[in-house]
Amino acid sequence: MESTMNELGSNAASVLDIDPKTSVGGGVEDVYGEDFATEDQLITPWTVSVASGYSLLRDPRHNKGLAFTEKERDAHYLSGLLPPVVLSQQLQEKKLMNSIRQYQLPIQKYMAMMELEERNERLFYKLLIDNVEELLPVVYTPTVGEACQKYGSIFRRPQGLYISLKEKGRVLDVLKNWPERSIQVIVVTDGERILGLGDLGCQGMGIPVGKLSLYTALGGIRPSACLPITIDVGTNNEKLLNDEFYIGLKQRRATGQEYSELLHEFMSAVKQCYGEKVLIQFEDFANHNAFELLAKYRTSHLVFNDDIQGTASVVLSGVVSALKVLGGSLADHKFLFLGAGEAGTGIAELIALEMSKRTNTPLEECRKRIYLVDSKGLIVKSRFESLQHFKQPWAHDHEPVKTLLEAVNALKPTVLIGASGMGKTFTKEVVEAMSSFNERPLIMALSNPTSQAECTAEEAYSWSKGKAIFASGSPFDPVEYEGKVFVPGQGNNAYIFPGFGLGVVMSGAIRVHDDMLLAASEALAEQVTDAEYEKGLIYPPFSKIRKISAEIAAKVAAKAYELGLASRLPRPANLVKYAESCMYSPVYRNYR
Ligand SMILES: O=C([O-])CC(=O)C(=O)O
Ligand SMILES: [Mg+2]
Secondary structure, eight states: HHHHHHHHHHHHHHHTTTTGSSSSSEEEESTTTTTTTTTTTTOOOOOOOEEEEEEEOEEEEEEEGGGGOHHHHHEEEEEEEETSOOOOOOHHHHHHHHHHHOSSSHHHHHHHHHHHHHOOOOHHHHHHHTTTTHHHHHHHHTTHHHHHHHHHHHHSSSEEEEEEGGGOOOOHHHHHHOOOOOEEEEEEEEESTTTTOOOOOOGGGGHHHHHHHHHHHHHHOGGGGEEEEEEOOOOOOHHTTTOOOSSOOOOOOOOHHHHHHHHHHHHHHHHHHOOOOOOOEEEEEEEEEEEEEHHHHHHTEEEEIIIIIHHHHHHHHHHHHHHHHHOGGGGOOOOOEOOOOOOHHHHHHHHHHHHHHHHHOOOOHHEEEEEETTTTEEEEEGGGSOOTTGGGOOOBBOOOOOOOHHHHHHHSSSSSEEOOSSSSSSSSHHHHHHHHHHOEEEEEEEESGGGGGGHHHHHHHHHHHTTEEEESOOOOOOEEETTTEEEEOOOGGGHHHHHHHHHHHHHHBOSHHHHHHHHHHHHHHTOOHHHHHHOOOOOOOOGGHHHHHHHHHHHHHHHHTTTTOOOOOSOOOOOHHHHHHSOOOOOOOOOO
């Protein structure tokens, strides 16, 4: 672990002439205080040793399987423990892709990938990086949703930290059980709103694990610097409570003070353990906690809510790049949302903020171009008192409207965005109405996984008679409609958070500012080429994601420096180059 740290730090430093102590890693020394602990303080007696022989083969971080060379086999007591052949990493990759493609069910591919990660980490990332478009739907949405639902049954080895109510009062000790010290990114969930699948309790762990594997593959954060965490405060999912294979606490969710005390202890312990510069990404919390946690900790911790802020940034980017096809400026458009939770209000707010900056118009005025529909109908002034606080800014002067279809007809929006977590809600009538008054309606069905998408790509194209520009949260295959092939975009926060996190980490940012999200969004939109626009795409292909992440990271870091939030000084002159030099490579290293 330490060696990868130094390797990266000094490599980046020599390229860019930066003191390695202040470069990648945040430079938090003696994080557990072994050296300064007084005699009455408890410490963890961690040791570091060199792996060889059988234990080297069983260590996923260092195992290379059949790719160990003759020399390495001799030097590391591996002779006889492996069959004679020596394979290249390329050949191993080919073999594994062949075998993964044989599986019929996505969940089998998921399990094969997880087993690979537990066996040979670099090979896992090599596969994921080189075959990103094929494997993203396996390790991420939609398959990760199914994996979480079945997590109890498919559970083999723990892949992150579980902090449950049982650990209240000793969360810091639990963090110290994690073997890595230089943590840079934590993704944490409490499992209450996993994708659009609802409360999956402790089994939500699949999400932080999946998100962090994307941090590494797409954003180049070292695997050892990533820590997936699930906070288990119980579940209200009856099916799981009655499931003999459920892995979490069999009790209903703790709420109120009991909940916030555990979360507070966790947030304090993280800072104490890993320092000021660890990025904590909140993921798939239910609305009520998500907004509160972000508001509470954004001024004291380096926090980012992926569902509010990451989704907002990626959708804003899609809207901005769609303007090239739609015409007009952001402020010329009218937006209607189905869903007024984290994603819906988060996106709406970031669009309004960008509009406000572009037109020099007060934010409140810009919000008036944006309408939201929730389960009770259009959000309007007369509902103000009964609205949750995060919906209140969107209560406009308008008579009450009950359904989405009525709202579409009454408001005639140019952009329709689904962030409801409810599948099949963009009906034929809704899509037909959108295309009756728009030359090119922009329709985004963002809920995940595929089963929860507001409509499918095929529905959007056929019901709009090929007029719609369509993007979805989970991937859809290209669609042929009346002899023409339409390629849907994937408006998923996976475009943003890995590069965003890299930008935050490499600049040593200590807080996340909304302008950094706008910077990420602009950086992504700039990556769409003219040829891609011509195909109707509003996002670049995922096959270019490492380059895109470096560009996003550079823009995010530049903004952090500009705002005085970056602590890694001096500022590297070329931030894109610096980002690239910091990125983890999955190619095997040679052992002496
Ligand atoms: O995980 C994804 O695919 C996107 C996301 O954050 C969510 O749907 O909650
Ligand atoms: Mg999420």
